[in-house]
Structures are given as structure tokens and as C-alpha cells.
Amino acid sequence: MGERVLRGSRLGTTSYETDRNTDLAPRREVIFDCPEGHETRMPMALDAEVPASWECRTCGAPAVQRDVEAPAAKVGKQARTHWDMLLERRSIDDLEDVLNERLAELHPAPKSRKSA
Ligand SMILES: [Zn+2]
Numbered sequence: 500m501g502e503r504v505l506r507g508s509r510l511g512t513t514s515y516e517t518d519r520n521t522d523l524a525p526r527r528e529v530i531f532d533c534p535e536g537h538e539t540r541m542p543m544a545l546d547a548e549v550p551a552s553w554e555c556r557t558c559g560a561p562a563v564q565r566d567v568e569a570p571a572a573k574v575g576k577q578a579r580t581h582w583d584m585l586l587e588r589r590s591i592d593d594l595e596d597v598l599n600e601r602l603a604e605l606h607p608a609p610k611s612r613k614s615a
Contacts, residue, residue, distance in 0.1 A: 531555070531562035 525545040533555035555562040
């Protein structure tokens, strides 16, 4: 007889604890800047995937997440590779010279090698 009362109160306690855990999920504020200079702040869960752009709350224009590369540069243009950066510092001719130098070190020319 007393068992039924016990079961009922346990159910209530369990659901209450679940609600509390949800509220305690870590959050952070993500700021989006629209082209008009408006600022849109959105609280996001720490582990949530933050979209690169968000509709501006003030004017509705696509706002870009602050402190992040512009989405156009991310999607339209590929990230610079090591090769791209290398080409900014050296010409192909320079690289040919460096390559030949390295090849000569690794594989000495036959004339400098003594034939046995
Ligand atoms: Zn705006």
C-alpha cells in the first residue's frame, strides 16, 4: 500500500533533475556582424556547431560570425596550401635551383663517384 506513494514521488524527482541538467549545459555568446554594422548576439551551446552566418536581428541582412574568416573566402576560395605560400616567396626558377641542389646532395653525379 505504501509502495504506490513512494513510486509516485520518485517519478517527480527524476523528471525535475533532468530539467536541471539541461539548464546547466555550458553556453557561450556568439556575435554576428551584419554589413550595416548591426550586432546580433546569440547564445549557443558550447558543443553546438555555430553557423558562419546568421540573419541580422535588426535589418535581416546576412550577418557574419565575428572573429572568423569571411564565409566567401572559406567556400569560394580554397585555403592557401604550403605550395601557394612557397610560390609567394620563390619563383619556379629558384625552386628548380633548390631542387637540383638537393638532388645533387642525395644522388651525387656519376662523374664525382669513383667507379669500382
Ligand atoms: Zn543589420
